Structures are given as C-alpha cells and as structure tokens.
Amino acid sequence: MQGISSDDLVTQLLRLLPEVKPYVEQAAARHDLSVSEVTHWEQLNTSPGTLLSEVLAYPLFQPLMESPEIDAEAEDFLERCFEFIEALEEDPTGRLTDTAYFTFLESFLESREVLDRAFRFAWPRTRAATLSMLRAWNVPVDPSWEHPAGEPPAK
Numbered sequence: 001m002q003g004i005s006s007d008d009l010v011t012q013l014l015r016l017l018p019e020v021k022p023y024v025e026q027a028a029a030r031h032d033l034s035v036s037e038v039t040h041w042e043q044l045n046t047s048p049g050t051l052l053s054e055v056l057a058y059p060l061f062q063p064l065m066e067s068p069e070i071d072a073e074a075e076d077f078l079e080r081c082f083e084f085i086e087a088l089e090e091d092p093t094g095r096l097t098d099t100a101y102f103t104f105l106e107s108f109l110e111s112r113e114v115l116d117r118a119f120r121f122a123w124p125r126t127r128a129a130t131l132s133m134l135r136a137w138n139v140p141v142d143p144s145w146e147h148p149a150g151e152p153p154a155k
Contacts, residue, residue: 003090009048010038013056016084019077023055049099056081057103065107065114078121086123097129105130109137119145 004012013020014035021035028038031045038044041051061081064074088100108118108130115134119142122130127145134141 002087003092004084004087004096005091005093006048006095007040009041009051009096012087013052013084016080016087017056017060017077019060020055023059027051027054047099048096049103052099052103057107061104062107062110065117066110068113070117078117082121082123082126086126089123089125089129100126101129101133105133108133109139115142115145 010024014024024038025035027044027046028035031043033043041048044051046054060077064070064078067074070078085100085104088096088104091097105126108115115130118130119127131141131146
C-alpha cells in the first residue's frame with residue numbers, strides 16, 4: 001500500500017473502509033456538508049486524529065479489537081484497517097505517523113488479547129512501531145510478535 005498523506009486522508013479512508021461512511025456523514029452534517037462534499041479533514045474543523053477516532057477507532061476498530069470472537073467479515077474489516085494504519089505510517093510527509101500512533105497503536109495496550117490480535121494483522125511498519133512502543137513502555141514482548149509466521153499480502 002502506498003502511503004496516505006494528510007491531503008488524501010478522507011478520500012483514502014472512504015475508499016478503503018467504506019464502513020465509516022455513516023460516521024463521516026454524521027460529522028459532515030454538523031457542518032452542513034454531505035459526505036461527497038468532504039474532501040479534507042479540515043472541512044470538519046478537526047484534526048486527523050480526532051476525525052479517525054470519531055469515525056473509525058471508537059465506533060468500529062476498537063470494539064472489534066476487544067471482541068472475544070471475530071467472524072470472517074470482521075476479520076476482513078480488520079485486515080483493511082491494518083492496511084490503512086500501515087498507509088498512515090507510510091505518509092510521505094511523516095505527519096500522519098503520530099496520528100497512527102495515538103489513534104490506533106496506543107489502544108493495543110488495552111490487554112494481551114488486543115496485542116495478540118494486533119500482531120496477527122499488523123503490517124511491517126505497524127509491527128515495528130508497536131514493538132518500539134511496547135519497549136518504550138517496558139511492556140514484555142512476546143517473541144512471536146517479533147517474528148510473524150507470514151507477512152500480510154502485498155496489495
């Protein structure tokens with residue numbers, strides 16, 4: 001996946017994760033806009049992290065990450081979420097790297113189960129950033145998190 005920049009964040013979010021559309025509609029409606037009119041997060045008087053928290057992390061991503069069981073549909077959604085997170089990590093300007101960290105990676109500290117699930121889906125940059133975060137917080141790192149059985153498929 002090619003990196004996502006601040007300028008194409010909303011477009012790529014809706015393209016890769018269309019499940020967020022109802023939440024983007026709610027945010028847009030507060031500013032008398034339709035989803036199709038929203039081309040940049042600044043139109044919603046917010047930051048990229050706040051937007052992603054409101055339309056993806058809190059309503060969709062975190063509940064699935066914390067769910068005891070996930071079905072095939074949820075697994076597909078999480079795969080696409082981690083592809084999106086990886087693209088944030090690869091932002092050519094580097095500005096969305098902190099957004100990925102604070103919006104998604106820090107939530108992995110919720111529990112061992114959430115960490116296990118995160119490493120199940122994490123792409124290389126996200127895996128490395130998460131391992132770095134864990135070490136910085138002195139969280140014990142399971143060796144299986146460092147050496148995945150297989151990397152995510154190239155897109």
